[in-house]
Amino acid sequence: MKALLKEQRGPGNLQLRDTTPPVPGPREVQIAVEAAGICGTDVHILHDSFPYVPPVILGHEFSGTVRDMGEGVDGFQVGDRVMAETTAVLCGQCAFCRGGQTNLCASRKAYGIHVNGGFAEFVVVRKEAVHRLPANVDFIAGAMTEPLAVCVHALTERIHVSTGQLLLVLGPGPIGLLAALLAKAHGATVVVAGTAKDADRLKLAQTMGIDRVVRVDSENLWECINPLSNGKGGADITVEAAGAARSVETAYRCTRKGGTIVQLGLFEGPITLDYSQVAFREFNVIGSFAHCWSSFESALNLMDKKIVDVRPLVSAILPLNEWETAFQRAEQGNGVKILFAPQQTAQKS
Numbered sequence: 001m002k003a004l005l006k007e008q009r010g011p012g013n014l015q016l017r018d019t020t021p022p023v024p025g026p027r028e029v030q031i032a033v034e035a036a037g038i039c040g041t042d043v044h045i046l047h048d049s050f051p052y053v054p055p056v057i058l059g060h061e062f063s064g065t066v067r068d069m070g071e072g073v074d075g076f077q078v079g080d081r082v083m084a085e086t087t088a089v090l091c092g093q094c095a096f097c098r099g100g101q102t103n104l105c106a107s108r109k110a111y112g113i114h115v116n117g118g119f120a121e122f123v124v125v126r127k128e129a130v131h132r133l134p135a136n137v138d139f140i141a142g143a144m145t146e147p148l149a150v151c152v153h154a155l156t157e158r159i160h161v162s163t164g165q166l167l168l169v170l171g172p173g174p175i176g177l178l179a180a181l182l183a184k185a186h187g188a189t190v191v192v193a194g195t196a197k198d199a200d201r202l203k204l205a206q207t208m209g210i211d212r213v214v215r216v217d218s219e220n221l222w223e224c225i226n227p228l229s230n231g232k233g234g235a236d237i238t239v240e241a242a243g244a245a246r247s248v249e250t251a252y253r254c255t256r257k258g259g260t261i262v263q264l265g266l267f268e269g270p271i272t273l274d275y276s277q278v279a280f281r282e283f284n285v286i287g288s289f290a291h292c293w294s295s296f297e298s299a300l301n302l303m304d305k306k307i308v309d310v311r312p313l314v315s316a317i318l319p320l321n322e323w324e325t326a327f328q329r330a331e332q333g334n335g336v337k338i339l340f341a342p343q344q345t346a347q348k349s
Contacts, residue, residue, distance in 0.1 A: 009054055
């Protein structure tokens with residue numbers, strides 16, 4: 001089979017290789033991958049700026065059909081349409097695992113990062129990670145389940161966004177735009193902010209029904225959102241989805257006193273900021289990382305009921321043998337979400 005492999009540490013070292021299809025062991029499911037999305041993490045791994053364990057096939061956002069099953073797998077049949085969580089390994093015994101907070105398990109390892117992932121024709125995953133796709137969720141939307149689940153965990157499990165709240169999203173990347181769509185679905189008034197390089201994504205946000213978009217390099221963000229705040233002086237909730245120090249400073253400036261800052265963006269290194277503002281303005285700072293089983297079930301339900309439509313965020317679907325173009329587009333922000341179609345690669349090979 002064809003697979004996109006990070007062969008060793010260091011910038012680059014990503015190659016499309018012919019390799020033997022993985023065989024499912026006990027309680028494992030082999031999936032023929034139909035769609036797989038490029039995440040910012042994949043780009044960071046390409047440049048050696050995110051922890052990973054090579055050699056490893058990248059890709060942790062994928063969907064497909066069940067092709068084979070190992071011993072002890074029940075509840076699935078060959079041909080079932082499915083997607084899989086990113087979590088490949090858990091201890092299953094710590095307080096976090098027992099409490100359903102599997103994203104916080106110290107032994108957690110992920111597909112496409114520590115264990116071979118979905119940028120391949122076939123992938124093998126643990127049975128417990130597999131979710132069946134509902135009738136109204138196709139493979140493309142199925143591959144978008146993981147980033148939507150990240151937002152579900154942040155906005156409905158870590159906090160509870162609701163009708164009447166003013167929510168500001170900083171950074172209109174895939175996660176930021178999905179967070180905006182989710183907040184709109186829960187009745188919030190949503191503002192999405194970006195820079196000149198985000199112009200196309202901000203236009204897309206407008207077409208998807210976001211209440212207000214702001215280019216922070218040409219407009220004063222606080223002056224734009226303050227009239228929407230009912231005299232509170234800022235957003236009730238700010239989602240930091242850019243992973244940039246200046247974006248955190250903006251969150252401090254544009255969140256109302258007693259408001260909530262949700263940290264979704266990841267930084268490449270330490271940042272410097274005036275943390276005393278958290279005390280002075282009584283901010284609630286909420287960290288949110290990855291997702292849990294419930295996050296995926298909720299994300300799939302939202303797409304199945306057509307409450308959240310993720311398809312407008314998909315900018316291109318390319319075969320694996322065009323991976324260099326795909327990664328270049330993802331890194332440059334050319335579009336929003338770039339997906340691979342590994343079976344299309346198989347047909348061309």
